[in-house]
Amino acid sequence: MANDKLDEILKQGIYGKPEIRPEERKLFLTTIAERIYLYLTHSQVRHQGFYPEAEKIMKEKKNAHLYLNGRLSYQFYSNYIQLANKHSIPFTIINDGHDTPVGIVLAADHAINQESNMFIDDELYQDDMK
Known part of the structure; x- marks a missing residue:
């Protein structure tokens, strides 16, 4: 045992x-x-603007944390950083x-009961997940 x-x-x-x-x-x-x-794929993040679903979560879920893929250029995810700052959501760039x-x-920092999909199934998602 020891x-x-x-x-x-x-x-x-x-x-x-x-x-x-x-x-x-x-x-x-x-x-x-x-x-x-x-979560959003590379193509979805590179898409101009931002997904309104992301802002809705940032408004409603104050325990959220934003993780950004550092392999993407800053110009593509900067709008998500601005949203996170606007809603006081901490973020981390993962390299x-x-x-x-x-x-x-x-x-979240703990398990959640997610009732809906955790991704947006559009053309951009389908292209990245092939």
Whole structure:
């Protein structure tokens, strides 16, 4: 029993703390699906303007956090940063080097009961998710 605990501590010291759902975290910019209100793909973020659904969530969900894919040019997601600032939503630009079709994620810091889709299924979404 004591050896198991010691082995676990040593492994964490060498390899770091084990991550829950690493593939999901790579896809969704460090968060997991059960926390997501909405995510948009690269093409959807590059689309001129912003999606009104994103602003609606920022207005209604004060516990939201905006994650932005740092692989996209700032000019494409700057309007989402402005919206986040307007609604006092914190944001983080993720530059972890993972290749993901996801451009932005609006998520909570805990699991949510999501009744609707966490994405907008339009032509731009379909193009990125092929």
